[in-house]
Amino acid sequence: MALPANFEDLISEANALELYEKLIIQLNKDLLLANIDLEFNRETLPTSLKLVLQETIQHLIQHRFTDYLNLLYQIDVSEHKIRSLVTEDTLRLSEEVTFLILQREWQKVWYKNIHK
Numbered sequence: 001m002a003l004p005a006n007f008e009d010l011i012s013e014a015n016a017l018e019l020y021e022k023l024i025i026q027l028n029k030d031l032l033l034a035n036i037d038l039e040f041n042r043e044t045l046p047t048s049l050k051l052v053l054q055e056t057i058q059h060l061i062q063h064r065f066t067d068y069l070n071l072l073y074q075i076d077v078s079e080h081k082i083r084s085l086v087t088e089d090t091l092r093l094s095e096e097v098t099f100l101i102l103q104r105e106w107q108k109v110w111y112k113n114i115h116k
Contacts, residue, residue: 004103040052077097
């Protein structure tokens with residue numbers, strides 16, 4: 001599986017395979033398991049999903065760093081990928097981490113549905 005290179009590709013692929021709703025369900029499941037008080041409606045538009053998740057990630061980085069690390073662990077985002085992000089700007093960092101989170105969640109959803 002080649003992982004989508006950007007948010008637009010990820011959403012296009014999820015929609016093409018009719019798995020966007022499952023992506024939201026998987027994200028909600030992992031947010032709940034990480035004790036993050038955020039749940040997306042299944043009809044959430046991709047742009048809203050990205051924006052709200054990014055704002056939440058930025059808040060976690062700035063104010064609840066332990067919860068941020070716990071979320072990354074719960075979702076199983078690659079530590080190597082996180083460490084390779086080189087920026088002091090929390091807005092830019094939250095944008096990149098949001099994509100890594102969605103990319104990992106997409107990988108889980110894709111794998112589960114291909115191997116049914």
